[in-house]
Each structure stands twice: as C-alpha cells, then as structure tokens.
Amino acid sequence: MLDHSGPGRDLRSFALPESGRLLATGDVWEPYRLVDQHGLRVEPVAVYFKDLLAADTPATTLRSYGNDLLRWWRFLWALDIEWDRAVREDARDFMLWMQLADKPVRVHWRRRDAPAGEGQPALKAATAAPVPGSPNSVTGKPTIGTKYAASTRAHCETVLRTFYDFHLASNSGSLLINPFPLDRSRRCGRANAHHNPMEDFKAQRTGRYRPRVPERIPRRIPDDKYTEVFAGLRSHRDRALLASWISTGARSEELLTSRERDAIPGQQLIGVIRKGTRVYQQLPASPDAFVWMRLYQEEAWANGVPRGRDRPLWWTLRRPWRPLNYHAARAMFVRANKLLGSNWTLHDLRHTATFRMTQDPELSMAYVQHILGHKYQSTLQKYINPSTDEVIEAGLAHHARQEYKRAHPSPPPSTPAYNPESLGILFGGTPA
Template sequence: MRGERRPLRDLKSFVLPEIGELRETGDSWDPCQLLDPFGRPVQPAAVFFKDLMAADSSPLTPRSYGMDLLRWYRFLWALEIEWDRAVREDARDFMLWMKLADKPVRVHWRHRGKALSAKSTPPRGPAPGTPNPVTGKPTVGTKYAARTRAHCETVLRTFYDFHLENNTGSLLVNPFPLVRNRRSARANTHHNPEKEHKNQRTGLYRPKIPKRIPRRIPDEKYTEVFAGLRSHRDRALLAFWVATGARAEELLTSKQGDAIVGQQTIGVIRKGTREYQELPATPDAFVWLRLYQEEAWRKGVPRGRRQPLWWTLRRPWRPLEYDAARMMFNRANEVLGANWTLHDLRHTATFLMLDDPTMPPVYVQHILGHKYLSTLDIYNNPSRDEVIAAGLAHRDRQRRKRESPPPAPHAPAYNPESLSNLFGGPIS
C-alpha cells in the first residue's frame, strides 16, 4: 500500500548486486541503454535519456546519468521494489547506504589472478583516503565521495520529476524530496533582506560538498612526469594539455588538419557547447607532435587532414580514447608515486596564464571555455603548498628575530638646536 511505512532495514550487511548493465551502443540516436538483469531495456530510463538528448545535453550526459540510475535500479532490484513504487524511506536507505557502505571493488579480468595472490600481502602505497606523500592530494577512498553522492541524488530527483510531469506509471510522489524551505510556495519567504543569502541544499538527502581548491603540478615534478613518458605521442599530448589548458577529452577531438604550425594553434571541440575553437599552443608542443607524426606515419597510421590526430600505438589502429589516455598518464604517475590527474594539467595551465600580470583574465576565460569570468575566482584562493610555504617562512622569521634581537635604543638626550633657540645662544 502507498500509505504503508517501510520496515527498518539492516543495511550493514547489504551488498549491491552486480546485475543489469549500462551499455554504450555507439548510436548517436540512442547512445546508452540501461538493461535489466534479463538483458531487456529499462523503458523509463530510455525515455529519460531521449529527453536529455533532445535538451541539447552533451553525448556524455546519458552515460553519466545512467551510472547513477544503474546503481539505484540495482538497489531496487535487490529489494524487489518497482521503480514507480519507491517511497521516501527507500531513497533515505539508499543514500544512507551510499554514505556508510564501502564501494564495490571491481577487479579487471586481466588482474584477477594477481588480486587473488595479493590477498596475503599488505598493499603498497598510502592507505585509501589518506594524502599522497608526493602531491598532498587524498587518494581514492573506500567510501563514495560527497560529490558522487550529490550527483547521484540530483540525477535521481530529476529522473522522478521528469516522470511525475509526464504521469508515467503509478508514480505519485518523488521519493527524493526537496528540503522543507525549498518546498514552500516561495523560496526564502522568511529571509531577512539585511543578510546575505547562503547556499542552501536543494535535496533533502543531498550531502554538503567540500570546497575544492585546484592544484597545480610544480615545474620540477612536471619535468619528472614528462621524463617518465614512453613515446613521442604521450609527450606531445602532455605538452599540448599544459600549453592550451584544454580538457583531456577536448584535445582528443582534434583532427590532423586542426594543428596549424604556422599560427601555433590547435582546434578542439568544446565539451559543453560542442563548438569548434582554436587554442594557442607552444613551439615545443608542435615539435613533439611532429616527432610523433613522423613515427606514426612510418608505421602505417592513417594520414589525412580529416583523420584523427591521436591514435593508439599498436595495431589495429584506433583513435585514442579518454580511458587509454588516462591510463597512460597514470603509468607515468606510478613512477613517482603520485596521484595527479589529467584535469590537474588544466589547472596547471590556468595557473601559468594567471601568473602572467600582462595576461587579461578575460582572455584566460575564453581560452578555458568558461561561461563566466567568476569561475576563475577559485584560482585566487591560496593553494596548500602556498599556505604551508607562507607558514614556514613566518616561523623562520620569528626564529631569526629571537636569535638576533634588535640593538637597544640609545639613551635620550637634549637636542642642542632646541636648547640654543630656548636660551638665545650657543650652548657649550
């Protein structure tokens, strides 16, 4: 019954079953399909994906949303609950499970034998969730991150709002409600106009997201990462990422004709708008690109202005995809024991441009493809390394001050000129 309360569940021993699948079809009309445990398409998800594509969303959006929907559907399938019969208690238990439970560990089929043999040996490197000794960034933890949980809550609330508007199935309420003050007739009805508005959580079960400070790769560490790369292609990619500030997936959209050596620009397709934009690069990046192309063409990589610029290093030749580029960068990270990401290269490029006092921030905004200039405000906050360096310098100044105190002031004395004016003559 719709009015019944769910019994309290013991989620401590609950394990999310790996049933169902999110399949990428490669069809631009239907890029992703959410399949149930019997391999049949989940129609509510298919309709939702179609609406996302019609709303001019990125082709990557259905996959991103689909991963959250798959996790939710697996939760419902395990508890034998129909998607349109889910209530607020189900959403509460799901978000509580995501907050407290460990993430499912999926081992690649190539490493399953190694994983079984490594159970008796202690893991190397920092513990999950602890700061990396090289970069200071926390390693991937065993729990779902706050951003992952917030994204999932937003996707599921949007999913049910869409079907409520379309009167799909027997759905009556959204199991992922808004907070009470956002469900009122007017937002901020009782807000004091003399006080500033504070950011409010939109969803009742949406977690608070910690403020993220972008990190740059220091010059000496970047040199070490660059030296750990294995091919001219990887060196060219790294040089272009730092030179242009393009997102990792944006640079992979470039064609061979988009790299214009004479103008020192390279064209990319922007992630959000899908518009073509030329970005300035450095001569060093084009040198590495030329070395890579000469080597690749000798091996038989397809050549032509409309051919992709970046290819795999081994046959059969395929355009380089994001996952392969990410694994390439991770291998270079492992040499140093670091955990930088490809997006940190974009942050590094942004810091380099903003450090130039003659570079107007509005130009940096255009190069990065940001919609608002205020997006660059996050780079005005001091980084972890800058705060630590400033604190250590302060301690050093205090130490030097204690070890060498300033000289004692001279004893006060009369000013001869003042006495002469007072007594009307020179004072002997």
C-alpha cells in the same frame, strides 16, 4: 534474510548486487542502454534517455546519469521493489546506505581469471598502497576513499529526483509521488523568493537527502614536479599531449577531439570541440607543444599510423591503430604518476594552465575566460586567490623568518643622548 520493510531494514548487512549493466551501444540514437540481469532493456530509463537526447544532452552526460540510475536499480532489485512503487523511506535508506556503507569492491578481470599463485604480487602491491582517503605525500591531495564522496552522492540524488520528476509529469506507470523529495524549507514557494537584488544569489539545497558538497580548491602542479612527470613519459606522443594540455588549458577530452588539420604550427593554434557547447574553437599553444607533436607524427607515420587531414590527431601506440580515447590517456598519466608516487589528474593540468595565465599581468582576464571556455568571468576568482601550495610556502617562509630572528637577535636600541651644545644654550655657560 534481509528485511524488505522500511523501518526494520538492516542496512549494515546490505550488499549491492552486481546485476545489470550500462552498455555503450555506439548508436547515436541510443548511445547508452541500461539492461537488467537478463539482458533486457529497462524501459523507464530508455524513455528518460530519449528525452535527454531530444534536449541536446551529450552522450557523456547520459553515461554519467546511467551509472547513478544503475546503482538505484540494483538497490531496488536487491529489495524486490518496483521502480514506480518506491517510497520516500526507500530513497532515505538508499541515500543513508551511500553515506555510511563502503563502496563495492570490484575484482579486476585479470586477478579474477589469474591461476592460483599469480595473485601474490598483486597482494604485495596492495599492502604497499596508501591508506584509502589519506593525503598523498607528494601532492597533498587525498586518495580515493572507501566511502562514496559527497559530490557523488549529491549528483546521484539530483539525477534520481529529476528522473522521477520527468515520469511524474509524463504520468508513467503507477507512480504517485517522487521518492526523492525537496527539502522541507522548499516545499512551497520558489528558490530565492526573498532575494535581495543587491546581493549575489546563494546556492540552496534543493533535495532533502542531498548532502552538503564542499567547494573544491583547484590544485596546480609545481614547475619542478611537472618537469619530473614530463621526464617520466615514455613516448613523443605522451610528451606532445602533456605539452598541449599544459599550454592550451583545454579539457583532457577536448584535446582528443582534434584532427590533423586542426594543428596549425605556423600560427601556434590547435582546434578543439568544446565539451559543453560542442562548438569548434582554436586555442593558442606553446612552441614546445608543436615540436613534440611533430616528433610524434614523424614516428607514428613511419610505423604505419593512418594519416590525412580528416584523420584523428592522436592515436594509440600499438596495433591495431585506434583513435586515442580518454581512458587510454588517463591510464598513461596514471603510469607517469606512479613513478613519483603522486596522484595528480589530467584535470590538474587544466588548473595549472589557468594559474599560469591568471598570474600573467599582461594577459587580460577576458582573454583567459575565452581561452578556457568559461561562461562567467567570476569562475576565475578561485584562481586569483592564492593556491594551497602558495599558502603553505608562505607559511613555511614565515616560520623560517621567525626562527632566524630567534637565532640572531638584534641588539637593543641605544638610549638617545642630549646634544651638549643644546644644553649649553639652554642653561647658559659651557657644558663640561
């Protein structure tokens, strides 16, 4: 029996239950709904989501917040604690559990429903998989580990702290304190109270239980590896998608918002809806992207894919025809990665496009900033610095030069001799 009291709570044996769900409703008035184990809507979360919608928050943000709130609610349900009765010891134990415990392992529905004997190939494949958290042999990027990442824990802490701040300001329920407090150094005063105006603002930890998140180093796909990934694609649609992502630098979900009218081959432009501002913007693309796009469209229209200027540009490859979403596009790229044993992501294509543009001396940084949709030009600083691949390549070249010098030592310098004519003039007489 799990002890519900704070000091004596045994977190080692705690298992997060798979109760409740975050449902996608398809309703613009309530895009996502958090329900409990009985299918009833969790009202405090629904009120919070409604306030976020009024603040013009995208539905994708509500989905991200909903996953963190669902994790917290499952923790409360397992300990039989009301959401407005949670104290700081409960928040402390929750963040400590996220830091030290393993993530819950969900069994895929195909393996769960498979008859006896059909799960053996899956077990063999699992044994050949790399160790979670180990670096990939092709890309050098670490694989997904068994623990919650620091960025996931930081995002969860921020969401829960702002959720309780909202209900404290609204006097909801019997809530008295925020169980996710600010850092001890931030109890009084404001952030950057003694900031020197001649220096840049420094990021400050605001939550007491918020972890330190290391700055991510963007990785690009080398040209030879990109060619191998591109050759492993199975359809003209996938080739057109990859060529468009790598040339426009658009985010993966932004390119999927394009309509047929947004692709203008004569001007080499593709129109997308930006993720943050949700404004329409035309992006320049390479000629190869439009060649593969035309091949994809001719093939898709011949198979019966709906066509029209207001129709989506990207569709699924099988009936019933549906607009391509992010999850299907990601699954396509994962299949291409498996052929090489790599673990690049769709966002690495955006990093690769950014590296290519920033290394072009004739392309101004102001133009790159506008193409990528960054708010500040300082965001491009990390792309100007040498990438991890360039640093490794330069280091290996240094060791190769040192090895060559050891194998081919240069002859010692000869001792300089005096000029005989100068000696004759100095001492008088003719030198021997």
